[in-house]
Amino acid sequence: MTDNYVIFDFYAGEREVIIEQHDFYVAEAKSRILSQFSDIETEADAKAEETLQKMAPRFDPDRHDEGDFYERAHDAAISHWLALNEMRDSVGLSVAAGMFHQFDKTLRNKVADELRQWLEPKFVEKIVWSADHPQLMDLLEWQGMNLKSESFSEQVDLLRRVINVYKHGDGPAHKKLSEQHPEFYENVDMTSIFGCLPDFDQLRITPEHFERFASAIKEFWQALPSRLHKSDMRAPLNWLEKKYENFRNNN
Numbered sequence: 701m702t703d704n705y706v707i708f709d710f711y712a713g714e715r716e717v718i719i720e721q722h723d724f725y726v727a728e729a730k731s732r733i734l735s736q737f738s739d740i741e742t743e744a745d746a747k748a749e750e751t752l753q754k755m756a757p758r759f760d761p762d763r764h765d766e767g768d769f770y771e772r773a774h775d776a777a778i779s780h781w782l783a784l785n786e787m788r789d790s791v792g793l794s795v796a797a798g799m800f801h802q803f804d805k806t807l808r809n810k811v812a813d814e815l816r817q818w819l820e821p822k823f824v825e826k827i828v829w830s831a832d833h834p835q836l837m838d839l840l841e842w843q844g845m846n847l848k849s850e851s852f853s854e855q856v857d858l859l860r861r862v863i864n865v866y867k868h869g870d871g872p873a874h875k876k877l878s879e880q881h882p883e884f885y886e887n888v889d890m891t892s893i894f895g896c897l898p899d900f901d902q903l904r905i906t907p908e909h910f911e912r913f914a915s916a917i918k919e920f921w922q923a924l925p926s927r928l929h930k931s932d933m934r935a936p937l938n939w940l941e942k943k944y945e946n947f948r949n950n951n
Contacts, residue, residue, distance in 0.1 A: 708814045708843050708928035718806055719921050725802055726914045729795045734907065737788035740781055748777035789886065789904040793866045796905050796913060800863050803856070803917050804833070811839055823947050827940065833860050835939065842940070844932030845925060852923065855916035865903055874900040884909070 751773040812828040847853045862884055865874045878897045885898035
């Protein structure tokens with residue numbers, strides 16, 4: 701091995717396959733799942749009409765107030781819309797979580813594959829799969845990449861934070877996200893009037909959010925360098941050196 705050996709190799713074919721997998725997930729999620737909730741207002745109107753038709757045979761103009769029947773149909777429409785809206789929010793978050801999981805798993809696999817070429821494989825497995833996302837980004841920056849300051853990296857990290865709240869519910873992550881990014885919460889204007897934070901179950905991802913996150917992940921893969929050498933590396937990471945010292949002492 702030469703002194704200036706390759707530490708990261710990302711050939712064009714590999715990049716293309718990863719991006720194709722991501723594009724496939726996004727396209728299929730939109731066409732097969734998310735599109736089902738594209739017009740819930742029309743579905744709610746149809747529910748009102750259906751309710752009216754079911755009640756019509758029982759209507760007696762001498763005994764019933766026509767307005768009562770229309771009110772019941774309107775209530776049925778609202779109930780149907782609320783149920784669909786709640787389902788849309790849940791499904792949207794679930795699809796976004798799946799997209800991030802695919803990205804995170806693929807990135808960790810790639811980082812581990814490259815580090816194993818010049819670091820102890822057992823140590824690589826230990827650190828890559830136990831690292832949180834910021835530490836994973838540290839590993840990439842350590843190798844010479846410039847990713848953290850890019851807008852797409854900020855969006856990917858924001859997606860991670862949203863999914864973290866979706867998975868874990870109430871807690872510090874929810875409080876911080878709701879304060880810094882209230883746009884991910886439904887009816888946030890109403891809660892702000894009373895000077896309180898939205899509940900964690902008001903979390904949502906709109907189609908626009910999903911598109912932005914999907915584009916950011918694609919940009920991330922496109923931005924990774926094709927090749928890096930030892931001379932591209934930056935100063936050692938303190939947390940990584942401590943983990944390596946602990947690893948050597950116990951192996």
